[in-house]
Amino acid sequence: MKIIFRLCLMLLVVSANSWALPSYDQQLLILQENWAHVNYEMPEKEQEKAFESLAAEAERFVQAHPNRPEPLIWKGIIVSTWAGARGGLGALGLVKEARSLFEKSIDLDPNALSGSAYTSLGSLYYQVPGWPIAFGDDKKARELLEHAVKIDPNGIDSNYFYADYWLEEGDYSKAKVYFEKAMQADPRATRPIADRGRRNEILAKLDAVEKKLH
Numbered sequence: 001m002k003i004i005f006r007l008c009l010m011l012l013v014v015s016a017n018s019w020a021l022p023s024y025d026q027q028l029l030i031l032q033e034n035w036a037h038v039n040y041e042m043p044e045k046e047q048e049k050a051f052e053s054l055a056a057e058a059e060r061f062v063q064a065h066p067n068r069p070e071p072l073i074w075k076g077i078i079v080s081t082w083a084g085a086r087g088g089l090g091a092l093g094l095v096k097e098a099r100s101l102f103e104k105s106i107d108l109d110p111n112a113l114s115g116s117a118y119t120s121l122g123s124l125y126y127q128v129p130g131w132p133i134a135f136g137d138d139k140k141a142r143e144l145l146e147h148a149v150k151i152d153p154n155g156i157d158s159n160y161f162y163a164d165y166w167l168e169e170g171d172y173s174k175a176k177v178y179f180e181k182a183m184q185a186d187p188r189a190t191r192p193i194a195d196r197g198r199r200n201e202i203l204a205k206l207d208a209v210e211k212k213l214h
Contacts, residue, residue, distance in 0.1 A: 024068075027061055029190055031074050039081055040197030051082030069105035069112035076101035077120055095128050099135065115151030115158065118144050123161045126168055141165055149178075156185035156198055167205060172212045179206045 022030065031054070038050040058075035065071050076098040083094035102121040105112060122144030130136040145162045152158040163178030179202050187195050 036193035048085040069108040072101045072105035115148045118148035172209050176209045
């Protein structure tokens with residue numbers, strides 16, 4: 001209900017003067033902001049259903065723009081975080097769907113949204129179980145995340161997930177380097193909720209890394 005309310009409110013603001021539908025960029029921004037709200041501001045017990053509703057909205061965006069990579073990337077991000085909220089074996093179908101969405105977006109434009117598909121796809125490969133349960137592969141994850149950092153060397157997300165990969169691998173010195181680099185990323189004017197949430201995650205993980213190093 002909160003997502004629907006926020007979406008309707010933003011649509012009203014956008015069209016107040018022209019009564020026109022939101023532009024492509026405005027639709028993308030609405031999707032990004034709603035994801036950030038669910039992921040960082042909504043209680044965990046409400047997130048799974050909210051992500052499910054948001055995934056349906058993302059699918060409509062994909063269908064409206066079938067040859068654009070950005071809707072695919074954002075549907076993939078939404079579906080993968082929905083999988084995290086669901087957890088367990090029931091999430092496997094969702095992570096496989098997210099992988100397919102990221103791969104399709106890379107086929108269209110590998111540099112879209114500063115290489116976000118590589119970042120998100122790499123995070124899936126180190127977070128999901130390996131064969132025979134799922135497709136997890138630490139070597140593949142590293143290749144994808146390294147590519148993401150090359151495309152977006154100063155980005156908050158590219159550096160965060162590369163750092164998190166090294167944390168999972170037990171290389172705490174490398175993890176610290178990239179978490180600190182993520183903290184130094186310039187704020188994104190259109191994504192304050194996401195930036196605030198990500199920085200809180202970075203600080204928590206930096207604290208964990210420091211404890212490992214001392």
